[in-house]
Amino acid sequence: MANAAQCRCTRCSIRSLMGPVIVTTIGVLFLLSELGSGYFHIGNTYPILFIVIGIVLLASALAPMDGHIEYPGAPPAVPPVNPAPPATPPPYPNLYPGQGQ
Numbered sequence: 001m002a003n004a005a006q007c008r009c010t011r012c013s014i015r016s017l018m019g020p021v022i023v024t025t026i027g028v029l030f031l032l033s034e035l036g037s038g039y040f041h042i043g044n045t046y047p048i049l050f051i052v053i054g055i056v057l058l059a060s061a062l063a064p065m066d067g068h069i070e071y072p073g074a075p076p077a078v079p080p081v082n083p084a085p086p087a088t089p090p091p092y093p094n095l096y097p098g099q100g101q
Helices: 010-015 018-035 047-062
Strands: none
8 A cells, every 4th residue: 555646635634634633732731731720730621632623523524625536445345156055053962861852
């Protein structure tokens, strides 16, 4: 897949920013937690992370897909030409005489 063409459409470009945006947001929240008073503790500010993730997802959903390159999926499964009939299991041997009669 190293030689596969990468999509440069706006939607894919915004989605590729998800990781760096999350790491940066977590870093800023920890910085605020260390520098600020008790109000900026990470326990109070973690919902900002969910808001940032939602903003990135919303922006990528609203972005146009002009020039989008569709990646090929897995090849379809080929069924066998002459499938063998399912084998019937051998009858269960009666280990104890008188049982099940």
